[in-house]
Amino acid sequence: MNSHRLYFIDIVRAFAILMMLQGHFIDTLLEVSYRDSNYNIYRVWAYFRGITAPTFFTISGLIFTYLLLKAKEKGIEKLRMRKGIIRGFFLIGVGYLLRIDIFNWLSGNFNPYFLVIDVLQIIGISLILIIGIYFLCNKKTILFSSIVLVLGTVLFLTEPLYRNINVSSIPLFLSNYISKSNGSIFTIIPWFGYICFGAFLSTLFYKNLHKKYFKKTIITSFIVTGLLLIFYSSFFLAYLSKMFHVQLFMDSASYNYLFTRFGNVLLYFAFFYGLESYFKNPILLKIGQKTLSIYVIHFIIIYGSFTGLGLNSLIGKTLNPIEAILGAILFLILVCLLAYFYVKTNTFLYLNSRKIYDKFKGKPE
Numbered sequence: 001m002n003s004h005r006l007y008f009i010d011i012v013r014a015f016a017i018l019m020m021l022q023g024h025f026i027d028t029l030l031e032v033s034y035r036d037s038n039y040n041i042y043r044v045w046a047y048f049r050g051i052t053a054p055t056f057f058t059i060s061g062l063i064f065t066y067l068l069l070k071a072k073e074k075g076i077e078k079l080r081m082r083k084g085i086i087r088g089f090f091l092i093g094v095g096y097l098l099r100i101d102i103f104n105w106l107s108g109n110f111n112p113y114f115l116v117i118d119v120l121q122i123i124g125i126s127l128i129l130i131i132g133i134y135f136l137c138n139k140k141t142i143l144f145s146s147i148v149l150v151l152g153t154v155l156f157l158t159e160p161l162y163r164n165i166n167v168s169s170i171p172l173f174l175s176n177y178i179s180k181s182n183g184s185i186f187t188i189i190p191w192f193g194y195i196c197f198g199a200f201l202s203t204l205f206y207k208n209l210h211k212k213y214f215k216k217t218i219i220t221s222f223i224v225t226g227l228l229l230i231f232y233s234s235f236f237l238a239y240l241s242k243m244f245h246v247q248l249f250m251d252s253a254s255y256n257y258l259f260t261r262f263g264n265v266l267l268y269f270a271f272f273y274g275l276e277s278y279f280k281n282p283i284l285l286k287i288g289q290k291t292l293s294i295y296v297i298h299f300i301i302i303y304g305s306f307t308g309l310g311l312n313s314l315i316g317k318t319l320n321p322i323e324a325i326l327g328a329i330l331f332l333i334l335v336c337l338l339a340y341f342y343v344k345t346n347t348f349l350y351l352n353s354r355k356i357y358d359k360f361k362g363k364p365e
Helices: 007-029 040-074 076-096 102-106 117-134 141-157 188-208 214-243 247-254 257-274 281-290 291-303 320-360
Strands: none
Touching: 007 040, 007 141, 007 257, 007 281, 007 291, 040 076, 040 117, 040 188, 040 257, 076 102, 076 117, 076 291, 117 188, 117 257, 141 188, 141 257, 188 214, 188 257, 214 247, 214 257, 281 291, 281 320, 291 320
């Protein structure tokens, strides 16, 4: 067994996807009158739900870049880059595919909502961008690490400049990647910033994982940096604004959700990496490895991909809190089971089709 394998990556991915499942279920079906920030339970739930996407983007950047750097070590980075580009376009395609409403299309109604951008498209294009940056850096890890760190920071700092950007002059297909005005859930800016920070963290693991006290050092660094970002980043930005007379820093401090949420992500990382041995459950690890299948299945059930018939239209916002919580638990179990058997079925079909192909080609088993 490889003692340097980063099990916590799959653990964090599993946690993030499960948080996403319950978050989407409750947000889609909870009755409107219960969505009140005066309720402590709802306020806490909403706060932690807001950390889910940053966690997912950051861990995606971390794992992809870490595997890319490990491929360089083995001399197969070109293959990994090629696979990464293919994977990126595949995720973009799946993201669009999930919003196809076949019945409406057959009736001649092509709703532009099909073109809105969600998490899969952003992760897909981000992987391609990371590969491009890595290639332009001539595969030099230190240069790459510095660039993604600076880029992530700049994207977060300049968020007020493009928060309400109007890009109606460019085609809808492209503008949806930049603006939320047409219904996009995520945009490439600022969310690519989390991918960049994940890529930066991967270089720290790659360079130092073998060192004796690295785990204790990185966990301590995650905790300290995370707390500083949560409690002091707004103060620091305001201080910079006053010192250098730059209004942009004050604007960032006034709506500082990006740095504070990244601070929360670092605390998650510290928690799961520190307790990695306790969470290293085969089921949890498998969930973390099958996030795409889980995402696709949950999207079809809740939002009615292809047919337009999902829980959002069949049930709607009608559940009380108890019903929503119990329903979310059952939903998590159902989706994970479906994903498990879906993957097992795919593996069975692949292996048997491969056997048939080999027999047809006259190859020995």
